[in-house]
Amino acid sequence: MKATVTGSLGNISRVLIERLVASGHEIKVISSDSGKAKEIEKLGAVPLTGSLTDAEFVSRSFEDADAVYTMVPPDFSVPDYYDFADQIHQNYVRAIEQHNIRYAVNLSSIGVAVAGIAPLSRYYNLEQRLNGVTGLNVVHLRPAMFYTNFYGGLGPAKHQGIIGHNVGGTVDLLMTHPADIADAAFSFLNSLSFSGQQIEYVISDIRNGNGIAEMLGSAIDKPLNWVEFPDDALLAGLLQNGFSQDAAENLIVNAGKAIREGLFDEFKKDQYGVSGSRKFPGFAKEFAMAYQFPG
Incomplete structure (x- = not known):
């Protein structure tokens, strides 16, 4: 199988790339950082450097792929994340349709299940556009809050002895390890045995x-x-x-x-x-x- 993986060498994509390459698949990896190219090559994959907001680049990157792994990079510095995510998904749809790709595994979120409901009125539904592609078999992975978000609390843990969020200490939190997401993505991409539109919740x-x-x-x-x-x-x-x-x-x-x-x-x-x-x-x-x- 030939597949294009987005997400560069992030917590999910790195594990996914390693497993797909080890299983004999031909993998191309999109990264916005040219400095990651050598490391991607060491993993046995082909680096493709460019921006997911560039429609032509995305199209070239998806050419000849049997399947794609899609996600929106966590660039939380952009002024309007909703529009940023929407542009990337438009580019994915265009490239998938241009190259008649039949399989996609999409990193979504458990938040999509309640998107549009206050207070998540501006939470972007990552699934709608891909569901509209005729003939595309797609699995939407819906993880919860990443364990790795707690790395953002290392400073307060060291200097103040605290960790937290804007929820109380007795409230149960649904959480996911990124590597569990990679395992789920691999299981679908390795076999390409799924059909239609599927949702897979990944809660660790x-x-x-x-x-x-x-x-x-x-x-x-x-x-x-x-x-x-x-x-x-x-x-x-x-x-x-x-x-x-x-x-x-x-x-x-x-x-x-x-x-x-x-x-x-x-x-x-x-x-x-x-x-x-x-x-x-x-x-x-x-x-x-x-x-x-x-x-």
């Missing part, structure tokens, strides 16, 4: 904030307290760290509000369950390794 664990703080604190051998940040304080912190107002409000702050309001409670029930194999205590060890670095 469900823990509340207090439990998360306890596990991370145990891993770094330092007590941590879970803090429920006020919405305006969380927003200010995100803006200070380079997020655009649009991305900070609609993807982070409002997602926390949606959790508080119970919009995701339905997905904690048995019919969805926990499908990922990597539980949070295992990630706590990864967090502890990152904690050792200066900063």
Whole structure:
């Protein structure tokens, strides 16, 4: 199989590339960073350097592919993330139709299930455009909050002994390890046995904030307290760290509000369950390794 993978060498795509190459597939990898080219080649894949907002580049990158793995890069500094994501998906659709590609695995989000409902009124539905492509067999992977988001809390953990979000410590959080997403993507791309339009929820664990703080604190051998940040304080912190107002409000702050309001409670029930194999205590060890670095 020939496949084009987006996402450069991110937490999901790197694992996916390695597994696809090891299984004998011919893989091209899109990256906006030319400095990643040699590393991509070392993995046995072909690097393609350019921007996903460039329709002609995307079209050339999808040429001759039997299947594609699509995602929107987490560039949260763009002024309007909704328009940014929409432009990329328009380019995906155009390229898929031009080259008559019949299989796609798309990184979506559990948030899509409640997109358009306040407070997620501006949450972008990553699935609609691909579902409109005639003859395309597509699987939408819907993960929850990434474990790796907690790396953003390394500073407060080190210097203040806290970790948190704009939800209370007793609220259960649906979470996903990026490698579990890569495993799911690989299972579909390796066989290309899916048809029509499918949704695959990828949830690795469900823990509340207090439990998360306890596990991370145990891993770094330092007590941590879970803090429920006020919405305006969380927003200010995100803006200070380079997020655009649009991305900070609609993807982070409002997602926390949606959790508080119970919009995701339905997905904690048995019919969805926990499908990922990597539980949070295992990630706590990864967090502890990152904690050792200066900063």
